[in-house]
Amino acid sequence: MQKVSFFKSIHVKLVLIYILLILLALQIIGIYFAQELEQNLKRNFRDSIFQRVDLMEYSIREEMLKERDESSMPSLEDSLKTIVMEFSTGLREVSNGDILEIRVIDNRQRIRATSEVDNQSLIGQRSNNDLVRRAISAETLFENIKLDSKTRNRVWVLASPIREGAGPDDEIVGVLYIEANIESVFEQVNDINGIFLGGTAVSLVITIFLGILVARTITQPISDMRKQAQAMAKGNYSRKVRVYGTDEIGQLAITFNHLTNRLQEAQSTTEAERRKLDSVLSNMTDGVIATDRKGRIILINDPALELLHISRDITLGRPIASVLGIDQEYSFEDLIHMNDAVNLNFSTADAPYILRANFSVIQKETGFINGLITVLHDITEQEKIEMDRREFVSNVSHELRTPLTTMRSYLEALADGAWKDENIAPTFLNVTQTETERMIRLVNDLLQLSRMDSSDYELNKDIVLFNSFFNRIIDRFEMSKSDKVRFERLLPEASYYVEIDTDKVTQVIDNIISNAIKYSPDGGNIRFGFTVQGDMLKVMISDDGMGIPKENVGRIFDRFYRVDRARARSMGGTGLGLAIAREMIEAHDGKIWAESEEGHGTTVFFTLPLNLDDFDEAGEWE
Helix, strand or coil, X not given: CCCCCHHHCHHHHHHXXXXXXXXXXXXXXXXXXXXXXXXXXXHHHHHHHHHHHHHHHHHHXXXXXXXXXXXXXXXXXXXXXXXXXXXXXXXXXXXXXXXEEEEEEECCCEEEEECCHHHHHHCCCECCCHHHHHHHHHCCCEEEEEECCCCCCEEEEEEEEEECCCCCCCCEEEEEEEEEECHHHHHHHHHHHHHHHHHHHHHHHHHHHHHHHHHHHHHHHHHHHHHHHHHHHCCCCCCCCCXXXXXXXHHHHHHHHHHHHHHHHHHHHHHHHHHXXXXXXXXXXXXXXXXXXXXXXXXXXXXXXHHHCCCCCCCCCCEHHHHHCCCCCXXXXXXXXXXXXXXXXXXXXXXXCEEEEEEEEEECCCCCEEEEEEEEEECHHHHHHHHHHHHHHHHHHHHHHHHHHHHHHHHHHHHCCHHHCXXXXXXXXXXXXXXXXXXXXXXXXXXXXXXXXXXXXXXXXXXXXXXXXXXXXXHHHHHHCCCCCEEEEECCCCCCEEEECHHHHHHHHHHHHHHHHHHCCCCCEEEEEEEEECCEEEEEEECCCCCCCHHHHHHCCCCCCCCCHHHHHHCCCCCCHHHHHHHHHHHCCCCEEEEECCCCCEEEEEEEEEECCCCCCCCCCC
């Protein structure tokens, strides 16, 4: 068993939980304390200012409502400035010098007085302060905390309406606007919070020390039991767990020791039975898998592991549906009631691979389901043969049905009186004859493939000079080809000999050249050549035709496969020519393949074993 890392151990987890609980409690207390402290300090700050605001509003209201004699009395601005300066000095003493500015603004939003010496030029100008405007329009007090753009300190702002009388319905004659530096309040909160954090850090250190001691009393017995479990997993039942007390953990240790003794007895019995069962299963040819009542694999023999290509370690204990790859289609309950075999398709693009699984339920005498037995058979070859048979029958039926349907239509037309028409009857008979010849070619090709598939198929090989042999075949086609197609020979001057069945290889080259001529456009070139690669002769025949889509190139040598079925059938092809060519080349221990790009022509290659004996060009084989 893998050793538990330090940070994943239960000891560390208990300590962390203990610390986190203490830390959470301290955080909750700290947050509540900080909020209440901040609110209390801000409330005291406001109260210290509001104690003088009422008296200041009264003095300002009296001055603003007083009838003035311009000759004997000072102006309103001078009187208000005197009041603002006096109260500003008093408020600074009360609030420890935090009052920044006091302004008096009339009900037309004109600044009538200010305590700030630098802002005396604003007297008589209209105030654009939003808080003042809201206080006048709403006829109520407004306050806010803003950030000073110059000092970046928080500033408490108050806009209190001044009424003609003490009643709430009296008309507003102006607004008292006060700005005070409240940053000192937040600095006090931060200082107190720093003290609180320091105390929290000290308490956490003490908490960690105590948590380690407390957690050790719990984790030490658990650690001993873990070591005992690891020893039991290795088959050692002699070790006992130390009992530290009579509490729940102590009782668990006593029970664990009792369990060890019982497991030792059961292990001996189980091991004897397992050896018997392993002997039976290892000598079976089919794969066998057994599960428990929950569908988890408890036994699997070597043939089953080989069939599924998996190891025993990653199989035991896993659900059988997951191991078989059918967990998306069937649950374990479905497999219990499964009467028919299930095919498991593990085929890939390169090779087919199919298994058949038969399921049988393990039941007790009471009818209680105790598990499931699965038997696996490899049916890949059976399925491949059956698939080839179905595909072959389908292709032959399709290839025969088309000419037979055409012949039937034309023969019915002739029977209905078309034979009397001298213009139509010959055409109908010609079509019928063409389709008959096409069926004959198809049957002949099938017979040839059948003979090549048989075990007694033999080649009549001769050693020939391939240069002359290849040229003779090209000459034959060049004499009968259309003038619109041009042949280009890229043959080496050196002589090369091969041991081949000339009839079979001639048939292969004829088929490839015929296809190249069929699909070459007017003015196209057909190129012929061969090279030597090691002990093999590599032959190349290339055209400028329509080409083959990349995804279809590898299938053109399959039986009855056509890239363009309609066009190939109209040109008289049976779909078996290249399949026969592949069989013949492989019978010569060679390979055949094609390279093509759609719209840019096709090149067919095949290889033949080269005869490495030394022969002169004019020797006995010429």
